[in-house]
Amino acid sequence: MxxxxxxxxxxxxxxxxxxxxxxxxxxxxxxxxxxxxxxxxxxxxxxxxxPKGKSIEVAESNFSVAKLLFVGLIIYLAYKFFNS
Structure with a gap:
């Protein structure tokens, strides 16, 4: 083909x-x-x-790190809000 x-x-x-x-x-x-x-x-x-040089797994793992950071930020902000 x-x-x-x-x-x-x-x-x-x-x-x-x-x-x-x-x-x-x-x-x-x-x-x-x-x-x-x-x-x-x-x-x-x-x-x-x-795509040359990057695999799909790398792109997905970067997305997972971003989600983890976002969730961490939400938890931190909620902690600060309820403990002030």
Whole structure:
């Protein structure tokens, strides 16, 4: 499969949001192709367009740290409010 296939905007939107299953469903619906062919096209495209240097796990862990800091801030503010 060629990674240089052009996709419809709906498919690209789903791919850019990280929703491969939705991209496969949209591609099948729009082109009337089978599951295997749509999955191969999406996987080929996703492999060719992986972000260089950063993995998805790193991005998710950064988000978790931000959530932890936010919760900590809320707890600190609540403590200060109720103990003043």
């Amino acid at each position: 060629s990674p240089h296939v052009e996709f419809e905007p709906e498919v690209l939107t789903a791919l850019n949001a990280g929703r491969k299953i939705d991209a496969i469903k949209a591609l099948r619906s729009l082109r009337g192709i089978g599951l295997k062919e749509a999955k191969e096209l999406i996987d080929s495209y996703a492999d060719a367009h992986k």
